[in-house]
Amino acid sequence: MKRRAALAAAGLLACSIVGAAPALTPCRLDGIEHEARCGQVERPLDPQQPRGTRITVHYAVLPALARNKQPDPVFFFAGGPGQSSIELAGPISGMLSRFLNRRDVVLIDQRGTGRSAPLLCDDDEGRAPLAQQFERGEQRQRIAQCLATLKALPYGDLRQFTTPIAAGDVDAVRRQLGAARINLVGASYGTRLALEVLRQYPQQVRRVVLDGVAPPDMVLPQAFATDQRRALEAVFSGCEQNADCRSRHPELRQRWASLRASLPREWTVRHPVTGEPERQTVTAEVLDTVLRGPLYSPVLASALPQAMDEATRGRLEPLAGLAHAATGRRGTGVAMGMHFSVVCAEDAPRLPPPAADEDPLLRRYRDACADWPRGSVPPAFYHLPRAPVPVLLLSGGLDPATPPRHGERVAAALGPRARHVVVPNAGHGVAMLPCMRDVLYRFVDTADEAAALERVAADAACAVQVPAPLPFSMSSTSPASAPEPRR
Template sequence: MPRHRARAESRRMRASRFLRRAATLSALWLAGAAAAQDAAPTVCRVKGLKHEVLCGHVTRALDPAQPGGTTVTVHYVVVPAAARHKRADPIFFFAGGPGQSAIALAGSVLPLFQRLNNRRDLVFIDQRGTGRSAPLACDAEDELPLAQRFDAERGRQRLAACLASLRKLPHGDLRQYTTSIAMADADAVRAALGASQINLVGGSYGTRAALDYLRQFPSHVRRIVLDGVAPPDMVLPASMGQDVEAALARLFTDCEQEPSCQARHPRLRAHWQGLLSAAPRPASVVDPLDGRPATVRIDVDLLANAVRGPLYAPGLAAALPFAIDEAAAGRYAALVGLAGVLGGGPRTTRLFEGLHFSVVCAEDAPDAAAPPPSGLGAVYLRPYAALCRDWPRGSVPPTFRDLPTSQVPVLALSGTLDPVTPPRHGERVVKALGPRARHVVVPNAGHGVMAIGCTRELLYRFIDADDEAQALAVDAGCLAHLPRPPAFEPPRPGPSLAGAAR
C-alpha cells in the first residue's frame, strides 16, 4: 500500500476508534446520571457528512405543562472535535426558516466551522417540527405543472389541507411548536451532553432562537454569533415587505449609478412599476424544470416573490435588471425562472411548512391596532393572514420579545443588501444587548454573511478567544470592501460569433 494511502487509512481508523470511545464514555456518563432518560449518542452516518458522527435524542413532553402526556423525540447530531484534549464548550447551530432541519444543513454548514471543530464539538439539533423531530411536513409541489406551482390561491388551499392532516398526527397539537419551547428542548440536549456552557450560532430565524435561548438560560451561554438578525418582535410578513422594497430600491439606485447598467436598463424602475400596474395578465413561458411550454398568470404575488428570492443573494439579484426589462417587453421566462429560487434545492433543505406557520402564526401576528402594511408588505402578509386565522396558536411568554442586557460577548452580522434581515434589525438588537454586543455590517452582502470570504476566520477568532475583550475586538476589516456583482447580461450573438459559425 502506498505510504500516503496508509497514512490516510491510519487516520480514518483513529477517527473511528475515537468516535466509538466517545460514544462509550457518553454512555457510561449518562448511565450514572439520575436525570438521564435517553440513550447515549451512538456512532452513525448522516447524509451530507463524509465521516461518522454521533447521533442522539432527548425525549420531551409535547406540552411542557403536561409532563406525563404525549412525548416527542428531539434528534441531534454531534460532530466530535478532532483534538484529543478538546474544549468543554460545544457550538450549537440553530437553523433558519423557521422550519429548516439543522441536521440536513450540517453538510453545507460544516466547512464554515472546520477550524473551530478542531477543538470543539459541533451540535446540530432538528428543532421539534423539523427533520426527524416530530416532523410537520406538507406535500411538496415539485411535480405540479408550472401554472399550479405559481397559483397563490391554490397554494393557500394546499396549506389549509396540510393543516387538517397535521392536526391528526399523534404530535399534532400545533400550539406546542414555539421558539421558547424549542429552546427548552435545546437546553435538554445541552444537559444530556454534560456541557455547562455552550456557544450559539444562529442564522436568520436561528438568531431569534439564539436570542430566546439567551433570555431563558443566560448562565449556560458563553458566546453568541447572530448572522442576519431576526428579532423576536419584528412581525415577519409585514417587515419583510418594507425590507424587500428597500432592497429593490437599492438595486434600482445602484443600477442608475453604474454606467453600463444604466445604459442597458435606463427605465428599470419604471418598468417594474409598469409590471405591477399591468398585473394580472397571462404569459406564455417555458417551465425551467422540464422545458415544457406553459401559460402562467403573472399576478402581483408572483412578481413579489420573483424579486424576493434572488434579492437574498446579490449574485442572483444581478440578473433582476435583465429579467425585469425582458418582462416589460412581454418576455417573462427569466422572471419566472427567478421566481422559483426560494422553492428550489434539495428536499432536505426546504422548510417544514407546518413548523414554519406554527412559529409565525404564534409569534409574528401583527398588532391589531397597527395600520395594515401597503405595497409588497400587503402581498407578503396576505397568505399568512388567511392561514393564521385557522392555525392553532401557541402561547408566547410575556417576556419573549424582551432583549436582556447580555453578560456574554455577542457578534451580530448584517449585509447591507439583505432583503429580510437588513442592518436596521441588527442595530436595534445590539443596542438593546448592551456593551458586550458588536455589530459588523458587511457592504453589498445579502442574506447570510458567514460563508463570505474571511468571515469563517472572524467567527473562529471570536469564539476561540479566551478573553472577552479580545473576542469583541476581532478585526473585521477584511469584509469592508465587498463589491456588488455587476448586472448580469446574457451573451448575445455578434458578428464574430456569426463568422465563427460559418
Template sequence: MSAGVLLRLAALGVALLAGPAWAQTTACRLPGVEHEARCGSIKRPLDPAKPGGPTIVVQYAVLPAQARRPRPDPVLFLAGGPGQGAIDIAGGVERLLGRLGSRRDIVLVDLRGTGRSAALDCDDGDALASMLTEAEPSRRLASLKACRERLQKSPLGDLRFYTTTLAVQDVDAVRRALGAERIDLAGVSYGTRAAIEYQRQFPQAVRRLVLDGVAPPDMVLPAAASLDAQAALDAVLAACELEPGCRARFPALTASWATLLAGLPRQAEVTHPFTGRRQNVLLSRELVLGLVRQALYLPAWSSALPAAISEAAAGRFDGLFGLASAGIDLSGRGIAQGLHFSVICAEDVPRLAPPGEATGRDFGRALADDYAAVCRDWPRGEVPAGFYRMGRSPVAALLLSGSADPVTPPRHGEHTAAALGPLARHVVVPNAGHGTMAIGCVRDAVFRFVDAETDAAALAVDFGCVAKLPRPGAFMPPGAPR
C-alpha cells in the same frame, strides 16, 4: 501484554476521552459530511404541562472536533425558517462554521416540528406548482387548510405546542444530554430568534453568541418583509443606474419594472426551471413580487435582476423563474410549512398593525394579509410576555448583517444590538445578502470571535476585511454591449 488486552485498553481510553455524552449517541453518516458523525435523540413532552402525555422525539447530531483534546464548549447551530431542519444541511453547516470544527464539537438540533423531529411538512409537490399555488391566495389558503387538518389528525398534531419558547427548552435538554456546561450558540435568520430566546431562558448556559441575519423576537416578519424587500429592490435599481454598463444596457429599468407590474395579471408561457418543459401560467402581481423577493436573497442572484426584469417587461419570464428557483432545495428537505405557520401565527401575526402601517411601495400589504388569513384558523400557541423583551447579554454577542439583505437587513441588527447592550457588537457586511458567514473573511473572523479566551478579546476581533467586499456587477446577457 497481549494484543487483545491492548485493544481493550485502547477502547477504554477512547471511551474515557469521549466522556458520558457519547453514550447517548450512535455513529452515523450525514449528507455532505466526509467524516463520521454521532447521532442521538431525546424524548420530550409535547406539552410540558403534561409530562405523561404524547412525547416528541427530538433528533440531534454531533460533528466531533478534529482535535485530540477538544474544547469543552461545543458550537450549537440553530437553522433558519422557521421550519428548516439542521441535520440535513450538516455539510453546509460544517463548511459555514469552518475552523471552529477543528477545536469544538458542532451540534445540530432539528427543532421540534422540523427535519427529523416529527416534521410538520405540507406536501408541496412540484417546485413550479408550489410557486404558482403560493401566488394565488385562494389556492394557498385551501392548500394550507388541507395541510393543517391533516397534521391535526396526527398523534403529535396539537399545533399549539410548536413555538420558539418550547423548541429551545428541547435544545437545552440536548445540551444536558451531551454533558456540556456551556455552549457557543450560532443562529442564522430565524435561528437568531431562537438563539435570543435560548439565552433569555438559559443565560448561564451560553458562552458566546453569534447571530447572522438577525430576526429579533419583536420583529413582525410579515410586515417587515414588505419594507425590507422594497429597500433591497430599490438598491438594485439604483445600482444599475450608477453602473455605466448596466445603465447603457437597461436605460429605462425603473420604467420597465413599473410597466411589468402594471401589466399584471397576465398569461405567459414559461419554461419549467427543472424539467425544461414549456407551460402556460397565470402571472399575478403576488407571484412576480415573490419571484423578485427570492432573487434578492443573494447579490449573485440579484445582479441578474436588471436583465430578468427587462426581459419580463417584454413578455419573457424565464429569467425571473430561473432566479427564484436557484435557492430551492431539491433534496426534499425544505421548510416545514406546518411548523412555519405555527411559529408565525403565535409570535408575529397577533402583533400585526391594522391597515395604514407603512409598507413597501410595490410590495404593499399582500404578504401581511396572506399570513393574517392563514392564521385566522391556525391554532395559536402561548407566548410568554418576556419573549418580546430582549435583556442585556451576559456574554459577548456578535451580530452580522448584510447591507443588501432583503429579509433581515442591518436595521434589525442595530435594534437588537442596542437591546443586548455593551457586550453586543454589530458588524454590517457591505454588499452581502441574507447570511454572511459563508464569506471567507467573515468565517475566519467568527472563528477568532468564538475562540477568544475572554469577552473583551472576542469583541476586539478585527472585521476590517469586510470593507473590501465589492458589489457584484450587473449580469449582462451574452452578446449584450458593455
C-alpha cells in the same frame, strides 16, 4: 483512602447522570466526509403536560478532531422558520470548519423540522403547479389541506411548536451531552431561537453569534415586505448608477412599474422545477414572490436587471430560473407547517390592522393564520435583556430579509457586550463569506471576553471591504412567451 473513594463515587455518579441518555450512534450526513454521531432526546409535546404525548428531537454531532477538545460545543440553529439544521450539515461544516479542530458542532432539528416531529405540507419542495403556489384561492386551499393533515398527526397540536418551547429542547440536548456551557450560532430565524435560549438559560451560554438578526419582536411578514422593497430599490439604483447596466436596460424602473400596472395577465411559463410549460395568471404578488429569492444573494441579484428587462419584453423564464437557483439547493427547503406554527403564534398577533393597499405577502400570512392553531408565548419573549455574555451580530447591507436596521436595534438592547458588524455589499448570510469564518472562530475561541470583543472590528475588516458584484447579463436561450389578455 476516604478522599479517593469519595472522588471515585462522585465520578461514577457523574458518569451515570451523563450516560443515562442513549449513546450517540455513528451516522453519515449529506455533504460530510467524516462520520458524525447522531442522538435523540425524548421531549413532551406540551411542556405543561410532561406525562402526555411525547416527541423525539433529533440532533447530530460533528465531532472535534482534537483528542483534548474544548468542553463547550457550538450549537447551530437554522433559519426559515422551518429549515432542518441536519440537512444543512455540509455547508455548515464548511462555515464552522475551524471550530471542528477543538470543538464539537451540534446540529439540532428543531421540533417541526427535519426528523423531529416534522410538520411538512404536501409538496413543500416546490413541485406543485405554479397556480397552486401563487394564486390566492389555490394557496388558501393548499394551506387548509395541509392544516387538516397536520392536525391528524399523533403530535398534531400545532400550538406546541413555538420558539420558547424549542429553546427548552435545546437545553435538553445540552444536558444530554453533558455540556455545562455552550456557544450559539444562529442564522436568520435561528437568531431568534439563539436569543431565546440566551434569555431562558443565560448561565449555560458562553458566546453567541447572530447572523442575519431576526429578533422576536420583528413581526416577520410586515418586516419582510418592507425590507424587500428596500432591497429592490437598491437593484434599480445600482443599475442606474452603472453606465453599462443603464445602457443595456434603459428606464428599467419605469418599464417594471408599467409591467406591474398591466397585471394580472395570462402567461405561459415553464415550471422552474419540472420544466413543463404551464398557464399562469401572473399578478404583482407573483412577481414579488419570484423576486424574493434572488434578492437574498448579491450574485443572483446582479442578474436581476436583465431578468426583469426580459420580463417586460414577455419572457418570465429568466426570473423563474433565478428564483429556482436561489431556492432549489438541497437543504434550503422549509417545513411550512412549522413555519406557520411559529409565525402565526409569534408574529401574526402583532400585525397592524389590514389596509386596502396592503402588501400581498401580508395578506398571505393573514389568510394562513386565520384558522391556524395559535400557541402562546410569554410577554418576556419579546423583550431583550442585557446580554450577560459576548454577542457578535452580523448584517448584510443588501439583505432583503434581515437588513442592518434589525441588528442595530438588537445590539443596542443587548448592551455593551454586543458588537454589530455590517458588511455593506453582503446579502443574507454574512458568516458564509470565507474570511468571516476566521472572525467567528476567533470571537468564540478567544478565552478572555474583553479581548474577544475588542478584536472584532479589526478582524471583520476583510469582509467590510468586499465589493458589490457588478450587474451582468445572462445568455438568452429560449424563445419569448408572449403574454395574452386575461379572459
